[in-house]
Amino acid sequence: MLGLVAILVVLNIQDRNGETPPTSTFAAVGIAISVVAIVTVAAAAHAAGTTWRAGIALGGGFAAIALAKFGMGPTALYQGNRVHPIENVGGLTSGGMVVLIAISLGALYLAAIWLLAVIFRPAQPPDGPRASVVVGLIVLAVAATIGTSIFVSAAASQYVTWATTGLEATGIAVALFVAAGLLAVAFRDTSLRSKTLGQASMYITVLWVAVAFLLVFQVLWIVFLLAIVAIWPFKSVTPK
């Protein structure tokens, strides 16, 4: 439902004057989707039995992520694509490439949603996902990396370069930090399953950041492998 609303908002908000949309379109879309996200996620969380404070914090976290994904991210890709066209694979036209990328990303989102559904099964232990789920997430990350490297390596490189330098990088970083902070507030106030939801949401978002970095600096697999080992299991500590 949120996705449908997002499509409608994007279609109606864009400036149809001129051949290329102004960059401000992306900012407007980002803000609009953020508002939609905070309302729908907060309402959904409250309906699931959390307190309003936790629901709003969770919604705020998703709103910040939406701002990064719908506003800053597309602007970064747009800026990169304005200088160099997206790489053409297998003789596909620009429109064909867009469809291909959309299908690939759609499949990845479906896989992520399926994994979330597995994580939130009631029988799940409170210490986080099972090993098979973590393996699934790693496979997903590797698949996303390989898939995106093949199809959009140049654009992704431009995106990461743009998104990690200058004032825009600060914006994205602030958005993600706000998201992480609000999600942290959400887990403080919610029941165990809601906390797991918030934590998993943050990790999924970080996964996308990791995928973006891996496209450009493949050697970072070492860092992400160590990071996964360091944070998982979430609630276990090793004193010796």
Next chain:
Amino acid sequence: MIARIRLLGLMVRPRAAITMWTFLVIGLARHAGPTISVGLVWATVALAASYAVATSVNDLADVEIDRTNGLRDASRPLATGAASVADIRWTAATAGVAAVAAAIPLGAAGLAVVGLCLTVDVVYSATPARLARRWTLAPVALTVAYVALPYALGVIVAHGTWGRADVPLVAGLCIVFFARIILKDVRDRLGDAAHGKPTMLLRLGKSATCAVSIAAAVTGIATVVVAIQPPAPIMVALALDGAAIVWMLARLRTTTDPTEELVTIGTAARAGNALLIAVIAWLLLSAQGATPAQAALLVATLTAVAAVGFLDLALRPERARVAYKS
């Protein structure tokens, strides 16, 4: 045979082996070029096998202490009775051969470093040297085995040459690790005291040991920062990790509940892991030609993720689960 191979896998204790591997990767990252050679695989196998030798020899030497301390988890097959002395001797010998075999592709330098690792593994636990029973030498031997030798192996994998610039980094990492390793005996002090095993904790007391640990952590982190000279945002991230470690160590000093002590040490270790990962990220990215801003963004993201997990445990220690490096 399958049971013995499974036992060999058990003795590697992956979580502890990964800690050693982290220092190998730091050595590699310090000297890294645009690509990483297949030597990393051989070095990883050699290091893991060497660690299996260390755990096997140590389990043989300390089986009674482990039983007194109630270490009856699957990672202590000798203490639980799941494996015999002969089985553990077999794992030590097999792992030793595997470590040497895996080091052959790394050349003479690799063989020399793995040989040193195996030597430390044995002299730490076995008679006549038995460094584990010398409270001043034991943490130093462990620091060499866990940090300096894996780092040297990483330099070899990167086809680099040990240089003057490596000294402050290795020194800083060793001091940070020393701060961590002198706390390992908190869990085992009952058995250590009962069997007359001298440790810094038993000799100096908890308060003094914590004070040494805090001083070492601060000194070590400052030395690492000076050695790698990161941009300001990464310096801030490392400082935050350092503050988190000091916070937990200060808490440990005043905590009396045994379980809370273990959780506090484990939580501090998490901040230490975040620090090491930030160091690796900066070294690898700078070697790959990334801009300081790109590296800073990645380190900030990793630090934020680590901070969420750390604060969750630091603010609600009662929810933490104590696990061992099995």
